[in-house]
Amino acid sequence: MSLTATTVEDVCRSAKRAARRLATLDRRVRDGALARIASSLEERVDQILDANREDMQRAEEKGLEPALLDRLLLTEERVAAMAEGVRQVAALPDPVGELIDGRRLPNGLDLRRVRVPLGVVAVVYEARPNVTIDCTALCLKSGNAVVLRGSSSAQRSNAALAAIAAEAAEAAGIPAGAIGLIASGERGDDLRALATAKDSVDLIIPRGGEGLKRALEEVATVPVIYAAAGNCHVYVDAEADLERARAIVVNAKTQRPGVCNACETLLVNSHVAPAFVPLIVRELLARGVELRTCARTRALAGDLADRLRPADERDWQTEYLAPILAVRVVDTLDEAVEHIDRYGSGHSEAIVTESTDAARAFCDAVDAACVYVNASTRFTDGFEFGLGAEIGNSTQKLHARGPIGLRELTTYKYVIEGAGHVRE
Template identity: 45%
Template sequence: MVNLEELCKNACEVKNQIGMLGCDSKNRVLISAADMLLKQEKEILEANAIDVENGKKNQMPEGLLDRLTLNHDRIQSMADGLKQVAALDDPIGEVLSMKKRPNGLIIGKRRVPIGVIGIIFEARPNVTSDAFGLCFKTGNCVILKGGSDAIHSNIAIVKALKAALTMEGVPETALSLIEDTSRETAAEFMKMNRYVDVLIPRGGKGLIQAVVNQATIPVIETGTGNCHIYVDETADFDMAINIINNAKTQRIGVCNAAESLIVHSAIAAEFLPKLYTKLKESNVELRGDERALQYLGAAKELVKPATEEDWGKEYLDYIMSVKIVDSIDEAIGHINRYNTGHSEAIITKDYDEAQKFLNEVDAACVYVNASTRFTDGNEFGFGAEIGISTQKLHARGPMGLDALTSTKYIIYGNGQIRK
């Protein structure tokens, strides 16, 4: 096994070569990689079965187990994602501006690759192919550090992707997987700023905070998702129930699932019992404040009192907090206090209330009358995504190709000297 520093050094040594690849060459690799995933599907599923079985033995939560599990459809989706990225416009070389200065200098700004991108992630093997596709399309090398829960799956996926690189005559060190899953190796990786240009963590709050606090490499922080839905007093009940049910139950183990519900007091008594009936079909537990308990019926088996911890919790489970408010200002204040900067939604018929919510809620993605589940690179038309950035510098929201580029200034002169 290649030691960590050598692995990072190898990626750094080929980053300029990868950065100079033309669009056609990169697209051929991505299409070959998609085909190779399908050709090696049997091996990938066999490896994934080992990880899933270990997860069950270790009593992995249902939401995380769902993230870990692969099947034919999910591998097909991974392959389709690579082909979608291949079909996207290549941002590298795009000239963003070109201006002539009074002294005759022509100053332009051009998109360029970042270089070597490190990604630390948990039990989501689809991240392996998504990250490779986006990083490679933007001329970057990528070093992946997955968790022990998905190590067999990740090794099998990377083997398929590397086969595509080799087949197309591209250095396979454009993609590397750190197979040592120990925390010590992860901590060492976070210090490899000599070779790695940026680090992107994808996973739970603990992982993200560990990377932010320990890394000497610049970090793009991707966030956990305590996503709220606020049901305004003018909301259409059927629309609201449908959106909440989708946002909460379609996939519970993802960061854009709704975890928190806020309801205007003017409609709570009528609305909450109807919502409870719908969510009961999926056994969603509702943890409410005093007024919510009153309207829901505190004696019901799926109704419990909320604690202070519930307002800021990402459950990744069939649980939802419920807060009653008397105004949109109170709703916005609650959201901005407890949210994680990910995705927030309002259900309303009132245009002014919708605009106020859009303007004042501090999050990467803010919705009017739609499910938070749409916060996704594919849904936004980016192909795959590298993660959902909840910070405000460089990138915010679903990170597609543009977020994996930097810029350089290009200056044309004809003999100018500075006086």
């Protein structure tokens, strides 16, 4: 693995060399490498957890927020889930070489469009060491080399995971350099070098907040798919089943608040607000959620109103990644859609309703990668979607949208066969 390289350029060049060989490897070699990675994670779990404990200790000393500490934490169960995710990726159909379409042209040439790897995929991510393995598995399965740039807070965890994965992959026949890790240093310098390595890197996928997105937008010459912020909403419609709505809102906000598919704003139709607002406010407060609310919400909260903080413009715009929820009462579905259109990030949006017409109108009007009817936004995830894992969730439209899985890590080429054809 490219851990000993001294510069970002060295890591990227090693990955480029490996990518040429990796693209031609038989599927069985790539799947065998994934199987060995999964087994190695399980066999060396103690080494992984030791490294993670060091990261956790330093993060706690620095006062990292609880939600970020949760994202950084590894346990035996989470390592086991990583290994299972790798096996699921290995079991998926191989996208490389897939025939997308083909036909015989009127001149007799046979034309085929075939799926091929992108080449070198770089991933920049924050304090989630599981991303190291998810990205490695998806890239190897799709025939790509991967360059990993994690945050300094997860430096030891990422190094342990990447070293274990690279050792196992190379033992299974994957070329050295196919898994490259950029050691943490001055983030700005590293990011700039990676974002401008257009001769070696074919695509960058950042997993982080708006600050990371802006930093890349300023310097990137390599193509970027932004797996950016998730300012997600749940709208409780006038015809919602309120018990169903309660369960969905609680899950979307509290099941794991520090992730991009957690709900950040609750919109409640005024028709059901008198019954629903006191119910949901009481439960969320009991679960330790801070509520930032409009005046209409506070007026309906009864004796709990003094525990609610007034919301301002920034609250509607914010991806909290914490047990904080903005709440607003709206009069119509159209008003809810307008709010989402103004403040949403295009990630995941949900409606709770028993009305087929309302569900259809919401799905048609909301512009987001994932739109849910009567389900929590927490399902926006490659694992949940049957992709085995994901590199991120794209909030843009070209060339991938939603969870970025195997097919989103490929492009295609035209293969044309003739019999001595020449153009006149």
